[in-house]
Amino acid sequence: MISKILKTFLECQKEQRPALLTYTVAGDSTKKQSLEIIKSIAEHADIIELGFPHNTPVADGGQIQESSHRALKNGIKLPDVFHIVKDFKQSKHAKPLILMGYFNLILQYGPLAFLKQCKKVGVDGLIVVDLPYPENKSFADQCKLHNVTFVQLLSPTTSKKRIKKIIKDSHDMIYYISMLSTTGGKLKVSPKKILSNYNKIKNINSKKNLVIGFGITTKTIATLKKADGLVVGSQLCKEITRSLQIRQNPVTNLGRMVLNLKRKII
Amino acid sequence: MIKIKKGIPLIDQHDKNFLYAKKFGGNFVPETLKKPIEDLTQLFEKLRYNKKFLKQRDYYFDNYIGAPTPFVKLQNLTRHLNGADIWAKVVSEANGGAHKIYNATVHCLIAKKAGKKYIVGDTGAGYAGKMLSMAAKKFGLKCKIFMGAKDIKRQKPNVDAIRRNGAEIVPVYSGSQTLVEAVSECMRYWVSNCDSTHMCVGSTVGPNIFVKICAWSTAQISRELKNQMTNVFGKIPQKVKLINCVGGGSSAMGFWSEFMDYSPIQIEFIGVEAGGPKNSKLHAAPLTNNAKIGILHGAKQYVVQDKEGQISETESISAGLDYPGISPLHCFLKDTKRARYTSATDEEALAAYQLVTKLEDISPSLEPSHAFAEAIKLAPKLNPSNIIVVNSCGDSLKDKFIIKKRLGSYIR
Numbered sequence: 108m109i110s111k112i113l114k115t116f117l118e119c120q121k122e123q124r125p126a127l128l129t130y131t132v133a134g135d136s137t138k139k140q141s142l143e144i145i146k147s148i149a150e151h152a153d154i155i156e157l158g159f160p161h162n163t164p165v166a167d168g169g170q171i172q173e174s175s176h177r178a179l180k181n182g183i184k185l186p187d188v189f190h191i192v193k194d195f196k197q198s199k200h201a202k203p204l205i206l207m208g209y210f211n212l213i214l215q216y217g218p219l220a221f222l223k224q225c226k227k228v229g230v231d232g233l234i235v236v237d238l239p240y241p242e243n244k245s246f247a248d249q250c251k252l253h254n255v256t257f258v259q260l261l262s263p264t265t266s267k268k269r270i271k272k273i274i275k276d277s278h279d280m281i282y283y284i285s286m287l288s289t290t291g292g293k294l295k296v297s298p299k300k301i302l303s304n305y306n307k308i309k310n311i312n313s314k315k316n317l318v319i320g321f322g323i324t325t326k327t328i329a330t331l332k333k334a335d336g337l338v339v340g341s342q343l344c345k346e347i348t349r350s351l352q353i354r355q356n357p358v359t360n361l362g363r364m365v366l367n368l369k370r371k372i373i
Numbered sequence: 374m375i376k377i378k379k380g381i382p383l384i385d386q387h388d389k390n391f392l393y394a395k396k397f398g399g400n401f402v403p404e405t406l407k408k409p410i411e412d413l414t415q416l417f418e419k420l421r422y423n424k425k426f427l428k429q430r431d432y433y434f435d436n437y438i439g440a441p442t443p444f445v446k447l448q449n450l451t452r453h454l455n456g457a458d459i460w461a462k463v464v465s466e467a468n469g470g471a472h473k474i475y476n477a478t479v480h481c482l483i484a485k486k487a488g489k490k491y492i493v494g495d496t497g498a499g500y501a502g503k504m505l506s507m508a509a510k511k512f513g514l515k516c517k518i519f520m521g522a523k524d525i526k527r528q529k530p531n532v533d534a535i536r537r538n539g540a541e542i543v544p545v546y547s548g549s550q551t552l553v554e555a556v557s558e559c560m561r562y563w564v565s566n567c568d569s570t571h572m573c574v575g576s577t578v579g580p581n582i583f584v585k586i587c588a589w590s591t592a593q594i595s596r597e598l599k600n601q602m603t604n605v606f607g608k609i610p611q612k613v614k615l616i617n618c619v620g621g622g623s624s625a626m627g628f629w630s631e632f633m634d635y636s637p638i639q640i641e642f643i644g645v646e647a648g649g650p651k652n653s654k655l656h657a658a659p660l661t662n663n664a665k666i667g668i669l670h671g672a673k674q675y676v677v678q679d680k681e682g683q684i685s686e687t688e689s690i691s692a693g694l695d696y697p698g699i700s701p702l703h704c705f706l707k708d709t710k711r712a713r714y715t716s717a718t719d720e721e722a723l724a725a726y727q728l729v730t731k732l733e734d735i736s737p738s739l740e741p742s743h744a745f746a747e748a749i750k751l752a753p754k755l756n757p758s759n760i761i762v763v764n765s766c767g768d769s770l771k772d773k774f775i776i777k778k779r780l781g782s783y784i785r
């Protein structure tokens with residue numbers, strides 16, 4: 108049986124467009140609202156990435172830090188995150204869902220208990236920002252046993268030799284970080300350069316679904332639409348901040364923003 | 374039962390995943406940093422065995438930092454406490470005023486070898502930042518220092534020094550606005566700029582290579598001390614206690630490393646963490662308070678955290694010790710029982726500063742005052758055949774405003 112993530116990529120390929128992936132933080136700005144946000148986004152996005160916030164995030168820029176901060180201030184905990192996922196997976200527009208965060212939370216929860224819970228509520232994949240190859244070997248294997256896709260990351264600094272090894276160990280989706288940056292940075296590399304790196308990776312194994320993330324916004328997304336998938340995160344987190352500041356509803360604003368993103372890549 | 378191997382530097386006693394005792398340290402970093410860390414690891418492994426590089430290091434240690442720093446008997450304190458024989462290794466006499474200069478100098482030398490023009494670093498007490506900015510200036514590197522907004526306020530003398538050295542200070546406003554946030558922000562900056570910029574981590578924390586470089590650099594302290602003790606006593610005495618404060622643990626590692634293979638009965642290592650205010654639950658003492666193992670800044674370590682794994686808020690009067698984590702090397706020393714760890718409260722550190730300053734020619738900053746607090750507790754219980762050596766690794770001048778506020782006046 109193929110995974111829901113793989114199925115999604117195959118469907119997008121049929122439609123000759125990249126999959127649209129979104130990232131928002133669980134609990135931002137409340138548990139209930141973050142659930143409403145992903146439900147609204149899921150009408151247009153193909154795969155939902157949901158962050159479980161950590162208070163010492165070494166790879167996140169200002170926008171996602173702010174979202175995480177709001178969520179933590181509201182007391183979000185892992186059981187709440189699982190609850191949000193469960194509710195979402197039972198909703199009308201349920202889509203594949205990937206949890207994303209830092210390893211310490213998984214370590215304290217217990218990696219096996221964490222995976223069991225993931226399976227129970229319907230988590231399809233995991234991105235662990237600070238668990239690179241080969242540190243992730245045993246955890247990634249456990250993910251596979253639980254039918255959870257462990258998403259390996261590649262970056263412009265990853266050597267070719269390493270890329271080959273990582274691809275060999277990868278599951279249904281690989282994430283290419285577009286540039287040297289934390290999340291939320293301005294796209295400082297030309298789309299042409301990004302796609303050329305992207306193609307180098309695809310040439311090693313064209314069957315692997317490779318998504319591009321970091322620095323992608325409504326302004327830049329169209330230039331990268333040759334990819335298998337594109338991730339937008341910080342722009343959405345920033346929109347939540349903005350909506351809250353001007354007392355508008357983030358749920359409708361994010362729904363609209365994601366629809367707009369989708370229109371640019373079909 | 375895990376054991377320390379004899380004859381092998383402690384920093385090298387890790388497995389292929391860079392873990393000590395299979396559970397401390399490692400490289401839990403974003404993918405982007407894997408390559409720069411690997412490059413730095415290779416470069417450092419080459420340099421540390423390269424005669425020319427060692428000669429260069431020794432030249433700067435001797436002529437720029439000033440070697441050796443004094444080893445002095447604290448006559449009056451010894452008499453006052455009427456027990457153990459108390460000595461100090463006055464590392465604050467090093468250029469710049471603290472042990473942070475060793476790590477900073479070595480990082481600048483490495484950055485030059487790596488062809489980097491920019492260098493960045495974190496700082497809490499401001500010493501790591503002051504030293505890095507000083508060394509960067511000397512070696513012609515452009516320097517940025519990340520510092521928590523709270524620390525910028527409470528460590529003004531060092532902040533002024535950093536600015537005078539021409540470095541840019543980047544204030545960090547997130548979270549606690551102290552060292553833990555400064556290190557995070559510095560790592561984030563490195564993620565975005567690792568192609569052009571060298572990163573220096575200010576203590577024996579962070580991804581493994583930074584733990585190694587830092588401990589390798591501060592080891593100069595115990596190399597000197599070994600010679601000095603041999604000269605003074607004719608040999609290494611039979612009952613010695615080496616007492617050092619621990620924040621990240623770089624001064625303690627440097628103070629102890631040359632004595633690692635001695636029996637703990639002959640040379641005992643005592644690390645003193647920041648216990649925080651007397652009547653507060655907050656502290657920065659993960660080892661003393663049996664914190665659980667977690668991941669902080671790329672390394673597994675005992676770290677002050679909540680049940681979920683969120684890093685907890687810490688508090689200490691001493692900015693340099695105000696850090697929730699601790700070097701993987703000290704976790705290793707704790708688990709193997711080679712070192713013993715305890716803590717001193719803010720009030721005990723202040724009292725120790727006051728007593729030492731009144732009786733002696735030295736005036737320790739609030740970090741080493743934690744170590745002196747433990748020495749003051751222990752000394753009266755021991756007889757004069759016991760020798761206590763305290764690493765006086767910083768000068769109170771940088772804390773004059775805090776001390777004045779807490780004690781009403783500042784004397785040095």
Ligand SMILES: Cc1ncc(COP(=O)(O)O)c(C=O)c1O
Pocket residue numbers: 471472497498499500501575576577618619620621622623624625692693694738740741766767768
């Ligand atoms: C004088 C002094 N001592 C000690 C420390 C604590 O760091 P470490 O434990 O790495 O020596 C600092 C840190 O800023 C310091 O400035």
